[in-house]
Amino acid sequence: MKTEIIEGWPQGHEIRILVSDTDSSQVNAIRRALIADVPKLAITRVDFSQGVTQDNKGEVVESVNALPDEVIAHRLAMIPIPTNLDEGLVFPEACENCRDVVEKDKGCPMCQVLYTLSARGPSSDSEEELKTVFAGDITTISDPVFDIREEHKQIPLTVLSKGQFLEFYAFAVLGRGRDHAKWSPVAAVGFRPQQIAVLEKPKKAKVLFDLGLTTTDGTPIDPKLFGKDKKITNINHVMDLEKALHQVGAGTGRDGDFDEAITMETVDGAFVFSFETDGSLDPVTAFNMALDELSTRFDNLNEDLASALA
Numbered sequence: 654m655k656t657e658i659i660e661g662w663p664q665g666h667e668i669r670i671l672v673s674d675t676d677s678s679q680v681n682a683i684r685r686a687l688i689a690d691v692p693k694l695a696i697t698r699v700d701f702s703q704g705v706t707q708d709n710k711g712e713v714v715e716s717v718n719a720l721p722d723e724v725i726a727h728r729l730a731m732i733p734i735p736t737n738l739d740e741g742l743v744f745p746e747a748c749e750n751c752r753d754v755v756e757k758d759k760g761c762p763m764c765q766v767l768y769t770l771s772a773r774g775p776s777s778d779s780e781e782e783l784k785t786v787f788a789g790d791i792t793t794i795s796d797p798v799f800d801i802r803e804e805h806k807q808i809p810l811t812v813l814s815k816g817q818f819l820e821f822y823a824f825a826v827l828g829r830g831r832d833h834a835k836w837s838p839v840a841a842v843g844f845r846p847q848q849i850a851v852l853e854k855p856k857k858a859k860v861l862f863d864l865g866l867t868t869t870d871g872t873p874i875d876p877k878l879f880g881k882d883k884k885i886t887n888i889n890h891v892m893d894l895e896k897a898l899h900q901v902g903a904g905t906g907r908d909g910d911f912d913e914a915i916t917m918e919t920v921d922g923a924f925v926f927s928f929e930t931d932g933s934l935d936p937v938t939a940f941n942m943a944l945d946e947l948s949t950r951f952d953n954l955n956e957d958l959a960s961a962l963a
């Protein structure tokens with residue numbers, strides 16, 4: 654199997670990768686590994702402060718809230734936590750300090766990342782009625798490398814009215830998507846056979862070229878896009894062209910004149926693999942981790958088979 658990042662990617666957290674010399678079941682194994690096996694950090698426990706307290710101005714605030722604690726805990730679990738496995742974090746079940754202690758004592762700096770938040774609604778003399786609490790209000794108590802990323806700070810958690818406060822400690826641990834979706838680092842994972850566009854009937858293809866469409870990188874969709882051999886091999890351009898062909902497809906009233914002037918050839922054993930991460934991992938790291946997960950699994954299988962057959 655060969656893998657190659659397609660030119661122009663990754664873009665943000667999205668990526669396209671050409672996987673060749675393979676078949677669909679192998680590519681699907683990578684897809685499943687990305688969704689279910691690649692570990693990431695997610696908040697899994699939240700300790701809320703509860704009760705009524707008085708601030709230094711004598712104002713009384715209470716831990717009631719528009720949302721139930723469970724819902725806030727769920728929203729916290731969905732915030733992408735920057736995951737860098739080089740930091741030496743271990744899975745809670747593999748942690749030497751915590752493996753053999755009772756449930757309530759589990760959790761130490763080696764296996765969890767600690768966050769805190771302390772917010773209160775507008776003061777009683779304020780003109781504002783509500784205050785929104787954002788993911789950006791969360792403070793990291795552990796290493797700053799785990800700070801919520803800038804792009805995720807605008808995620809709203811809840812709103813507080815006058816006289817309300819929200820205070821908690823939150824604990825993030827490593828996990829895998831197969832145990833809970835909050836530990837799945839990717840979205841929109843898919844793949845399709847690699848295709849090459851062929852210009853079969855240049856005159857009839859004018860129906861498409863006259864529409865003045867462009868590819869996502871701004872190149873006009875015209876005869877020049879197809880080089881001398883009347884083919885497009887650039888994967889991004891082929892995918893853009895595929896979308897453009899809907900403008901001359903069945904039901905558009907142009908399909909008769911267009912008369913399948915451009916056709917698609919499928920490349921054997923090659924697939925365009927695309928996905929995006931939630932921002933906890935960069936897409937290249939996530940893909941490599943998926944391949945590592947698969948190779949470890951098959952190594953284990955080889956060992957098991959060897960010992961079973963010995």
Ligand SMILES: [Zn+2]
Pocket residue numbers: 745748749750751759760761762763764765
């Ligand atoms: Zn631990």
